[in-house]
Structures are given as C-alpha cells and as structure tokens.
Amino acid sequence: MQTKYLAKIFVTLRPSVLDPAGVAVQSGLQQMGYDNVENVRIGKYIELTITTSDETKARQDLERICDQMLSNPVIENYRFDLIEVETQTGVF
Amino acid sequence: MQTKYLAKIFVTLRPSVLDPAGVAVQSGLQQMGYDNVENVRIGKYIELTITTSDETKARQDLERICDQMLSNPVIENYRFDLIEVETQTGVF
Numbered sequence: 001m002q003t004k005y006l007a008k009i010f011v012t013l014r015p016s017v018l019d020p021a022g023v024a025v026q027s028g029l030q031q032m033g034y035d036n037v038e039n040v041r042i043g044k045y046i047e048l049t050i051t052t053s054d055e056t057k058a059r060q061d062l063e064r065i066c067d068q069m070l071s072n073p074v075i076e077n078y079r080f081d082l083i084e085v086e087t088q089t090g091v092f
Numbered sequence: 093m094q095t096k097y098l099a100k101i102f103v104t105l106r107p108s109v110l111d112p113a114g115v116a117v118q119s120g121l122q123q124m125g126y127d128n129v130e131n132v133r134i135g136k137y138i139e140l141t142i143t144t145s146d147e148t149k150a151r152q153d154l155e156r157i158c159d160q161m162l163s164n165p166v167i168e169n170y171r172f173d174l175i176e177v178e179t180q181t182g183v184f
Contacts, residue, residue: 010137011137012137012139022138025138025161025162026140028161029157029161032160032161034142034153034157036142036143036144036153037140037141037142037153037157038140038141038142038143039139039140039141040138040139040140041138041139041140042136042137042138043136043137043138043139044134044135044136044137045102045103045104045134045135045136045137046114046117046132046133046134046135047104047131047132047133047135048118048129048130048131048132048133049129049130049131050126050128050129050130051128051130052128061126061128061129065121065126065129068124069117069120069121069124070117
C-alpha cells in the first residue's frame with residue numbers, strides 16, 4: 001500500500017543570518033509610506049507530493065531532501081507539514 | 093493604542109503558470125533517486141511585523157503591500173496569517 005502526502009515546506013534564514021533581500025523590501029515599503037513594517041525576512045515555501053509506504057518513511061525522505069537539496073543547513077532552517085491526500089492499494 | 097502583528101505571508105505561483113525552478117528541483121531529486129516526488133512548486137514565504145491600530149487596518153495594509161511589493165498579481169497568488177504579538181498603549 002502506498003500513500004501520497006502533500007508536503008508544505010518552509011525554508012527560512014537562521015535568525016543570526018543577515019537578510020539583504022528582507023532589508024531591501026523593508027526599505028522599499030518605508031519609501032512607499034509603510035513605516036509601520038519591521039523585521040522583514042524572506043524565505044522559501046515549497047509544495048510537493050511524495051508517495052511512500054507510511055508517514056515515517058515520508059518524513060525521513062523529506063528530511064534528507066531538505067538537507068541535501070532544498071535548504072543550505074549552514075544558514076537556513078526548515079520545517080514541513082505533511083497532509084495525507086491519497087491512499088492506493090495494489091501492485092505498483 | 094497600537095498593536096503589533098506578526099504576518100506570515102505565502103506567495104505562490106498560480107496553478108496555470110509553469111514553474112521552471114520546481115521542474116529543475118524535481119528533476120534533480122529524481123537523479124538522486126527520489127522518483128516518488130512529484131508536483132514540486134516553489135514559492136516565497138515572508139515574515140514581517142506590522143504595527144497598526146487594529147486587525148482590520150493591518151489586513152488592509154498587508155493586502156496593499158502584497159499587491160504592490162511582495163507578489164506579481166499577474167502570475168502569483170498570496171495569502172497570509174496574522175498573529176497578535178504585542179499591544180502597546182500610550183503616546184507614539
């Protein structure tokens with residue numbers, strides 16, 4: 001039996017790392033009159049589907065995928081939510 | 093009285109728009125052996141704090157900020173969550 005999960009992955013800069021893009025956005029917003037906006041931090045939001053035998057395997061795969069491909073562990077953190085979308089039985 | 097809100101903003105490509113970065117990531121993952129991953133879509137995740145008189149004003153400001161600065165409404169959708177983090181009284 002294989003289950004398909006929707007993964008919602010958040011990759012964010014570690015709090016100690018400078019975010020020049022965030023600073024640029026905040027500066028732009030101030031020039032547009034939004035001087036009530038602060039602490040702008042820009043990260044990535046990734047959605048994908050992953051098909052595995054169970055949720056534990058899906059989480060293991062996703063942690064490796066995040067470490068190796070989607071984030072730079074030196075400067076970024078990640079977290080993800082898993083949502084079951086489909087269960088299939090039979091031969092694959 | 094002024095309230096500070098933490099906004100968590102998700103900017104995603106509209107479903108009808110091709111995502112070349114997502115295709116590249118999926119192709120890379122397949123070469124790494126993850127052929128159980130599909131439908132990779134890459135978006136932006138932005139956190140910021142906004143200080144306003146009330147939540148309605150915060151939502152109005154954020155919608156303008158998303159439309160004018162954080163997203164390209166032609167090809168992207170956005171949504172955001174607001175979390176109240178601090179209420180301040182007195183003169184500003």
